[in-house]
Amino acid sequence: MTNFRLDIKTRQQLAAATVRDAVIVAEGLVYEHDGAAAGHPALDGVDLAIGRGQWVALVGRNGSGKSTLVKHFNALLLPTAGRCWVDGLSTDGPENLWTIRCTVGMVFQNPDNQSVAAVVEEDVAFGPENLGLAPDEIRRRVDEALTVTGLGEYRHHAPHLLSGGQKQRLAIAGVLAMRPQVLVLDEATSMLDPQGREEVMGLLARLHRQERMTIVMVTHFMAEAALAQRVVVMDGGRVAVDDCPDRVFADVLRMRELGLAVPLPAELAFRLRQQGLTLPAGVLTEKELVGELCRLS
Amino acid sequence: MPIELIDVSYTYMPRTPFRREALRGISLTVGDGEFLAVIGRTGSGKSSLIQHFNGLLRPQRGRVTVDGVALHQNRAIDKLLRRKVGVVFQYPEHQLFAETVYEDIAFGPINHGLPAGEVEQRVRDAMRVVGLDFGEVARRSPFSLSGGQMRRVALAGVLAMRPQYLVLDEPSAGLDPAGRREILGKIYRLHRRHRLTVVLVTHNMEEVAALAERVMVMKDGRVVSDGSTRQVLVEQADRLPEWGLRPPGVVRIAAELRRRGWPLPTEVMTTGSLARAVVSICGRTDAE
Numbered sequence: 220m221t222n223f224r225l226d227i228k229t230r231q232q233l234a235a236a237t238v239r240d241a242v243i244v245a246e247g248l249v250y251e252h253d254g255a256a257a258g259h260p261a262l263d264g265v266d267l268a269i270g271r272g273q274w275v276a277l278v279g280r281n282g283s284g285k286s287t288l289v290k291h292f293n294a295l296l297l298p299t300a301g302r303c304w305v306d307g308l309s310t311d312g313p314e315n316l317w318t319i320r321c322t323v324g325m326v327f328q329n330p331d332n333q334s335v336a337a338v339v340e341e342d343v344a345f346g347p348e349n350l351g352l353a354p355d356e357i358r359r360r361v362d363e364a365l366t367v368t369g370l371g372e373y374r375h376h377a378p379h380l381l382s383g384g385q386k387q388r389l390a391i392a393g394v395l396a397m398r399p400q401v402l403v404l405d406e407a408t409s410m411l412d413p414q415g416r417e418e419v420m421g422l423l424a425r426l427h428r429q430e431r432m433t434i435v436m437v438t439h440f441m442a443e444a445a446l447a448q449r450v451v452v453m454d455g456g457r458v459a460v461d462d463c464p465d466r467v468f469a470d471v472l473r474m475r476e477l478g479l480a481v482p483l484p485a486e487l488a489f490r491l492r493q494q495g496l497t498l499p500a501g502v503l504t505e506k507e508l509v510g511e512l513c514r515l516s
Numbered sequence: 517m518p519i520e521l522i523d524v525s526y527t528y529m530p531r532t533p534f535r536r537e538a539l540r541g542i543s544l545t546v547g548d549g550e551f552l553a554v555i556g557r558t559g560s561g562k563s564s565l566i567q568h569f570n571g572l573l574r575p576q577r578g579r580v581t582v583d584g585v586a587l588h589q590n591r592a593i594d595k596l597l598r599r600k601v602g603v604v605f606q607y608p609e610h611q612l613f614a615e616t617v618y619e620d621i622a623f624g625p626i627n628h629g630l631p632a633g634e635v636e637q638r639v640r641d642a643m644r645v646v647g648l649d650f651g652e653v654a655r656r657s658p659f660s661l662s663g664g665q666m667r668r669v670a671l672a673g674v675l676a677m678r679p680q681y682l683v684l685d686e687p688s689a690g691l692d693p694a695g696r697r698e699i700l701g702k703i704y705r706l707h708r709r710h711r712l713t714v715v716l717v718t719h720n721m722e723e724v725a726a727l728a729e730r731v732m733v734m735k736d737g738r739v740v741s742d743g744s745t746r747q748v749l750v751e752q753a754d755r756l757p758e759w760g761l762r763p764p765g766v767v768r769i770a771a772e773l774r775r776r777g778w779p780l781p782t783e784v785m786t787t788g789s790l791a792r793a794v795v796s797i798c799g800r801t802d803a804e
């Protein structure tokens with residue numbers, strides 16, 4: 220996978236950048252699903268601040284609370300206890316709902332269920348039309364969203380004939396046309412083939428770098444998580460680990476305990492170190508691994 | 517006995533402007549006790565192919581036999597053959613329907629007329645394989661589960677039927693990495709111990725390298741390559757991009773090291789074997 224590694228290197232820098240300008244803040248967030256076993260809340264006290272312009276990967280074992288958490292970010296769910304703020308607005312104020320839904324755009328797993336129209340550009344226009352915008356403003360937004368997502372040449376195609384990667388880029392285009400500040404993706408690449416995943420990850424990197432978009436992505440692909448600036452690991456409805464990828468993935472045993480794995484090059488480096496080779500910590504990519512190995516011999 | 521496809525073709529929406537040829541004259545045999553991986557880009561025909569294995573799609577040309585008996589002769593035979601071939605589809609949450617996880621997984625065994633005790637045993641065993649806690653989950657609604665938990669229920673439902681052939685379409689999508697490794701590991705052990713035949717459709721080349729004995733590559737509705745895992749993933753590594761695929765990470769790293777003069781053997785396909793080979797080479801250079 221292409222490598223867009225980060226600029227923020229230490230936990231302190233990360234924390235400072237976050238606190239200075241948080242766009243999403245969760246404070247003591249607790250959520251109990253209706254009918255779920257008492258004493259096992261899906262979220263069990265989450266404190267988390269996501270900085271403006273940050274690219275955060277949210278990972279964790281099945282049932283750890285990732286989807287429940289991100290649904291709080293656009294008020295699809297409201298906290299049982301604690302609070303969630305989006306761009307300074309509390310999600311439990313009904314008067315804030317509209318603004319919050321415009322601030323945070325969501326993309327989900329299944330690319331087949333997300334398009335609503337017969338033609339790609341109509342699909343992208345659906346959201347802005349519902350905002351009641353003027354036709355030329357809608358036109359402008361649709362064009363822009365199609366350009367950013369690289370779907371310009373498909374504007375007159377039928378959505379169901381697009382490839383998986385294109386369908387997910389279309390879903391993202393539809394969200395971008397709403398001009399959100401934050402893009403939340405819940406396993407948006409999990410049904411795609413590697414090429415489709417790479418398309419989507421490339422698009423996220425571009426949105427992050429060029430448009431300064433805040434990105435929160437839930438994923439089970441550790442190689443994808445390694446591309447983010449920050450990795451938050453959930454476990455049992457709480458934040459278990461929160462740090463930059465090279466440090467998170469340096470602790471192979473801890474990640475296994477948390478139901479996860481580390482990217483392949485990190486796993487190899489770990490095994491080689493166990494067998495006595497001296498490799499530095501923080502090896503994450505194939506290139507870094509090959510480089511370090513060649514330095515050894 | 518095998519599953520056999522003889523010159524099977526299938527076109528979606530034939531005689532319309534939207535017609536799509538999904539399978540073009542496929543002949544293949546899934547041997548008894550094999551672990552076969554089917555790989556290929558999205559849209560290459562993999563899912564259409566496996567829907568022929570249990571008669572869910574009826575070939576427009578050609579025929580399908582399971583254990584020597586042709587599908588689509590009559591209902592009774594199809595029903596019997598379907599029991600032998602368990603398929604977990606790509607969006608398994610669409611397969612869920614019952615009010616509790618228990619009922620969902622028990623549906624197949626009950627339908628087969630098994631006694632209640634045996635049904636419960638099978639449900640418990642299947643839940644163990646997929647890593648779901650019986651006490652915690654069995655009485656819950658499957659629709660109140662997380663995405664990965666639902667996928668595990670759907671998989672358990674198929675396992676509880678104890679099929680002779682297990683066909684998995686992207687089984688690890690949505691599973692956490694540890695769960696993925698554990699569940700596939702257990703399925704692999706069922707394959708080794710009980711000669712369970714497994715057909716694994718996946719994009720995860722690491723899984724293919726670690727588990728499969730044979731690999732079939734599909735492109736545009738045709739089988740473009742079929743051979744041992746090493747033949748397809750290592751010897752034909754250069755051709756994979758033509759088929760829209762990439763070699764597994766281990767094979768890529770090994771190739772890069774080889775290019776830089778490391779004398780790595782070509783068998784290297786898994787993390788373990790690459791680590792061993794690297795250590796032995798480094799040990800040798802240390803000794804010099």
Ligand SMILES: Nc1ncnc2c1ncn2[C@@H]1O[C@H](COP(=O)(O)OP(=O)(O)OP(=O)(O)O)[C@@H](O)[C@H]1O
Nearest residue numbers: 252261281282283284285286287660661662663664
């Ligand atoms: N609608 C619901 N009703 C009751 N409990 C639920 C519901 N949805 C989720 N849960 C439970 O809440 C917990 C957290 O679920 P959540 O979907 O947030 O997990 P997740 O981290 O997204 O998992 P996955 O990786 O499988 O998608 C789990 O124990 C799950 O079973």
Ligand SMILES: [Mg+2]
Nearest residue numbers: 285286662663
């Ligand atoms: Mg989820």
